[in-house]
Amino acid sequence: MQAFKKYSLLLLFSVLLLATSVADMFVNSRQFSEMENRYLTQRPQFSLSQLFRNEYTPKYEAYINDQFVARDSWITLKSVSESALGKIENNGIVYGSNHHMFEDYRSTDERRLEQNINFINAYFEKYLGQSNFTAAIIPSSYAILDSLVPQGLQNVDQNKRIQEINSRVPSGVTVWDLFPAMKGAVQKADAEGIQDPVYYRTDHHWTTFGAYNAYQSFAQARGLKAVDWDSLGPLEHQVPDFYGSYYSKCKLYSAVPDTITYFDIPFQSIVIDGEEKPGLYDSSLWDKRDKHAAFLWGNNGVTVIKSQNNLNAQKGKTTRILLIKDSYGNSFAPFLTYSYDEVYVVDLRSMTEKMSDFMAAHSFDDVLLMYSFMNFASDTNISLLTE
């Protein structure tokens, strides 16, 4: 007992170190981390040439780190400690008021942004006259919910940058400014006591309510009737416990999860990349971690939704819209069925068909190109528009 007391640090430390090391060697490798929503590094293949280029050992160290015993608990321990130290940022995610998370986004890839502006303008100019074209850039949550952002966080001024992009769109293309629409949605929600936020707290996307408000503003801009929010009530479903992409990055132990709202909107058919699907959403994902990917079955190449919902239907006429989008469009597209007979949705990141072939094969009343600002400033697939 006397010896134990005298050498307690030595004993406890040795036991801790050895037990953890041994446990770690016997723990099974995980493929995927639900908490971080990413694939974990697996044991790298050994090769002498990699070793001599100093490439093997960093991979092996990443593998040991990713597969460390009780990894998720260690991450939570760090998060608790960081909160105790009053930190309001981790891994590029900033904690604002009302449990809202935001990006630390102080600069953009100016070269990529410039290239993408040129690509969309080339696309518009190539097909101008074939259809009504509309361009829209969706601001991130920090740009709209500015009162919740911690003071002094000097992020990119998206309002200003979006105006710059809009001012360069060729004449003949409708510029649809989402800034007032999203600001208006926030005010409307406050004024009418609507519980749904416009953006998720723990995810970078807009909520279904945010997407609806955008849809309504778009329909108005096109002079079309839009479905009423309240009339959708009977179709509403809610999925609680959504931990989004911001959470996956910062892993804040005290994060307050979001609730996803979706509507069982009636449809005739939904065909994704040539395959008919049973519903607008991949309902198997509602109880998984990556819930947002349920909308429109994730980011697929070409999606075609046909329905009888169109409030503007005219006998003997089939109206058609093409939505070129990133993942923000997935919760937005279903609403379009209330304003068009057929809704075509294209995600360039997964599209296999050539854009010129696709445009030649179909005719559209409206083409809406809609990207979130951060995706628009970083996506490498926008060049596919001009092919």
Place this chain on the structure above:
Amino acid sequence: MVFSSILFLFRFLPVAFVAYYLTPAKLKNLTLLIVSLAFYSWGEVRYFPIMVSIILVNYFAGLLIEKWQEKQALRRAVLTVSVLFSVGFLAFFKYSNFLILNVNALAGTAIPYLEVTKNLPLGISFYTFQIMTYTIDVYLRKIDAEHNLINFGTFVVLFPQLIAGPIVKYTDIHKELHERTISLTDIQDGIALFILGLGSKVLLANSVGALWTQIEQIGFRQISTPLAWLGILAFTLQIYFDFSGYSLMAIGMGRAMGFHFPQNFNYPYVARSITEFWRRWHMTLSGWFREYLYFPLGGSRVGTARQYWNLFIVWAATGLWHGASWNFVLWGLYFFVLISCERLFLKRFLDKHRLFSHLYLILAVVLGWVLFAITDMNQMGLFLSRLFCYQGGDDWMFFLRNYAVILLLGAVMSTPWLRYFSDKHQKLARLLGVPFLLVVFLLSVAYLVDSTYNPFLYFRF
């Protein structure tokens, strides 16, 4: 492999130490040599032969110098060759591209840079200096030559201090190399030092360091004056806890193996003059320069003008040792100027004014870190203008909120406060000491598992 990694803590450390303790006393150095070579090769297998060649050259140089006891010319020749060989590799890898850069700039030539020297061999600045202490001291007849190659190799590649110091002189540990006792108390003290070092690096240095890195990413043009000050204060704490943390981990591991490495940091930021600061900061490096450069040049036993010339040489060399770039030379000469001023008149004034001397030291050191941290001269000028020409903005509010507690914690821990506290309340310290250390260890592991920022700052050294 760096100490602050999961791989080191939960693979290398247990295997190396268990193997070491299980080996019989006579073979312990061999075990140490093998695990140390494995440690080095893991991070830098390509430059392994360079280290081996430097070891062999100095080993045989020692034997030859001893053999030619009476032949002064031959002894001197052997020493010269071995020193040139050791310093040659260091100079080649560290300074050849710097030299080319300057020749190109001065002569307008376009000599291409050497590809091979793009990466500095891991730890070369440390082990070259270490090994030279041996050969020079044998030449000066301070010690006998080492006949056992295993013992000699162990001295050079001893993994605790191989890549980031402290710079252990051969005379520091040559007795322990041959015979040492490993007591349980030593092991336990070693563990405590190791955990304190790990916590310094992982919990303090990495946390405050992220602030400085973020400010570099934003760009000095964009920042306000308060943020500039916040940033350089963060760097001031980062470099101290990073460096002293590595040293403490090394000293701790050495202690657990029965070695007593020299202290490397002694609360440098509480010094009251730059002269004193350098007796508390990276003590083994300043000690090395004093013993193997300043004294051989004549030290202070020469005329006044020559004394200052010697100081100038030592500080220019100290600057260059930290990196092959003019900002490091500038940084070294900055200290030459301050130390000269202190020698001439300032020291007497500082000694009399306690508060002023502390403020002077902090300001002088912090401004020194500006010269150290920013390698590009234009950027350095821009940053200095941000510090001294007021630029408004509220950007600092976010960073202050995010980092206030950790900066405060760092500031407190850079003073001997914790030591005073535990000396004063010995009973409490005994009670809380072990839980405190274990919590520090567990938190360090948690921060390493989820590390978003864990740099190794000494790749330039």
